[in-house]
Amino acid sequence: MDKINDLSDRARAYPSGDAQGQHPALVGSGQGLSHQNGRVRRKKRAQSVREVRLRCASWNIGTMTGRGKELADVLKRQRINVACLQETKWRGGSDGKRNGVGVVLDNRLKESVIDVKRVNDRLIAVKVIVDDIIFNIVSVYAPQSGCEESVKEKFWNDFDCLMMNVQDNEEVFIGGDFNGHVGRESDGYERVHGGWGLGNRNVDGEALLLAACAFDLAITNTWFKKRKEHLITYKTGHHATQIDFFLIKRRSLCCVKSCKVLPAEALVTQHRLIVLEVKFSVSPKIRKHRRPPKTRWRMLQKEECATMFRNQVVDKMTEMSDMEGKSVNECWNEMAKFIRKSAKDVCGESKGKGLIDRDTWWWNEEVQNVLKEKKVAFKEWQGVEIMNVSLKDEKKALYNECKKRAKKAVAVTRARAQKRLYETLDSPIGQKVLYRITKERERRARYVIHMKCMKDECGDLLCEDDKIKERWKVYFEKLMNEENDWNGILQEAQVNNSLEEVMTAVKGMKDGKALGPDAITR
Template sequence: MNMDNRRYNVNARSLPVSNALHGSSTVISELEPLHRRSDVVLNEQGLPRHSGCTRLKKLVHKSKIRFGTWNVGTLNCKSVEVVGVMIQRKINILCLQETKWRGEEAKDIQGFKLWYTGKVSARNGVGIIIDKEWKRNVVEVSRIGDRIIFLKMIIGRETVNIVSAYAPQVGIEASLKELFWEDLEGLIRHIPQNEKIFIGGDFNGHVGREAGQYARVHGGFGFGELNNEGQTLVDFSLAYDFKIANTCFKKRDEHLITYKSGASRSQIDFLLVRNTDRRLCKNCKVIPGDAVTTQHRVLVLDVCIMSKIQKRRQVVTPRIRWWQLKGEKQDIFKRNLLDKGIWESQGSANIIWEDMAKKIWEVAKVVLGESKGLVREIRSLGGGIIVYRTKSSIRRTVLKPYICVTMRKIGRGTVWLRKKLRELWVKLVLKLLKNFIRTLRRRKESKIFIRLPRVGKENQEI
């Protein structure tokens, strides 16, 4: 089959209330070759083997998160405005510096949650604020003085560590600078290598415009000239294999400058990630124009964390084969119970009953055996499962694929339409199974159960 014919035979699944199946995605396009179109599937790789079902298997889950760092100057009378900026700029996690709040506490601000630390209400202080969606994922909080705060989160199957840091300014005593970097290094050393780290902070240093000999940590798109404080940050990144994220994307100067006061412009706020996680970073830039602070600007980093989806385990419930309690096995069962001394228990009625039930259960397992159990989970692509019990075993059979196609169509439209479609689907299934049930009854099967997905009752006995 040539390419022109294949373009019209593409089985692509469109979103509800869309015209993707009748639009330009399935016809010849003169603007772009078909194999470069992301909305067209030609070879159907990754699709289940069920005929007529073209739903892709989703093996990984993408969590799109926007991190940010911002020196707010002070949080006094600004906390609500900061939350407003996060909502407007769609920032999920924001590292704050110079909060100037005293104490080591957590506070709810319009549904967002802020963890902060500070010793003096007039200077320093750092914090991390997280939105409504991700605040429940925080499992650990650690504070080191009034310049470093650390959060540990679980995102999917990944462990993510967020650090907000505020380095001493130029002119501060060298001993305080050394203490800050020692505390930060000690924190990083205790984080396992398989966990992700995002460090956002005001490091009060310039890393330079070009990477030079520091291409391992510098992306080559910085601003300003390298100074002593910036050299310390570069050395720290080299020692612990970090990448300075806001030097990895080519931007205009307006989207690189994090501090602007009159004629003074500089890049002193940075976001650091591990080199192994550099591929997760999709974009990093400064967002100018927010009036909450007059000098510092908010720096954001878009991250896409990929986590593998765990396969659901089949839950089985083994059952004792009580239907085999007859004939010779019945006599063996009685003798084994008498040998166990089932009537010799003493104590209260509850203790006697528990002891008797335990002994009966143990003897039944040995004499009658256990079945493998029924699969309780219904697969999302499996349609329905018919479960019927014969005289000797319990059997299952899966409905035909066209039932799955019918079920896939349910879910589009209004609530009333979905309800009606479900009712019609149940009637259709019962009608299609009429001959099958009659066949089983002719064989004198004891009981028949039909398990239908997304219906009021999971099991319906007929």
């Protein structure tokens, strides 16, 4: 995926400027830039601006069952940072048989999540902060045309409540399947409709336009001139429509660089992937301090490393045997320093281990080849003209056969991998692998990783450091100055532990625990 933050250098040498043209004379009044130091000043001005680039996607996936790895491959190949998914059919917000919405973020944005609101199985909102800009990412799955009016009314009421909680200084990306046609012409909705839609407008499309006008949202699909094939978001047989849209605040429409449909992706046969590219200019951000590396104490489980480390420590203890005139703390500090240095040389350092994908840890080359064949068959099927019915049916049958083989290969490979894992559970290695997978699943299931902002007394988000510090100051002043009931008598703590009890407790401590203040494992 693309890097989210890129420095923008807008200083350019045009053909008629620096390289070929004659330099102007010096400016005596001091107004403007002279030819001697003007280039340096322009570069400094350009480097004072940073750009936040995002590639957002919206896709009605049909179902997430068995499609996790393929979806990840598509998003990685298309360099998607944010993906709004519909009809996931996962348990949680729904019964697992219909509806379901979700938001997929790349690794960098996942650490920037500050809030998640799961309204129901048709609405979910994720709040992300990137370089002091707050983005509200909303995934929407509107009721179909055949649903009851009460269901549609409830959906739009929930949508209104969700949008009314968004602050004016926050950005909004709404991607989803609205199951409505906004039409090609704007016809009274010029503020939100760009005039480059598809087909005729219906009642559900009218409701979408009214909601866009109420919250001043622009339907980005209609603001870019595309050929008809790149406007279609839903296609089945001879029926082709535009029902999936991306909405953004009207004032931020100038930041949208492109909104397009990618019809070549083979994961879903009916709905097509929509990609929105945006670019926001922000002030430069101070580089974060890199975490210090950690010693690989687990390497002492190997006999070679343990023997080498033991010999070095014993030699050091022999050298320190006749250290007279030094206190216990001085001796221990010197020994601890040597232990850390020796462990670093023998075991090495780690800067963080890779994450285990909870759905693809059993993936192998055979499964990848089968899925590749399925994708090729899909593209061949979609590439045949509609008029050639016989060839299109033949390609479709070939695609269905490849699809069945892919499902079978995935199921068989996963079952084999799980069987091998179950057989090794009794061994220490198998237990460590299971614990690592379980731990990684728990980490990936978290909605909020780091708290980068906080709310004030009114519930508004504070993102600036000065305001956050002031909020903490007011909070602790109020907390520490509250009067509590106390008789004014201090009671001393009673410590009755004997030396034998302390020694017994120390001997009962287990190995492999967290490091102590001296950074040495027990």
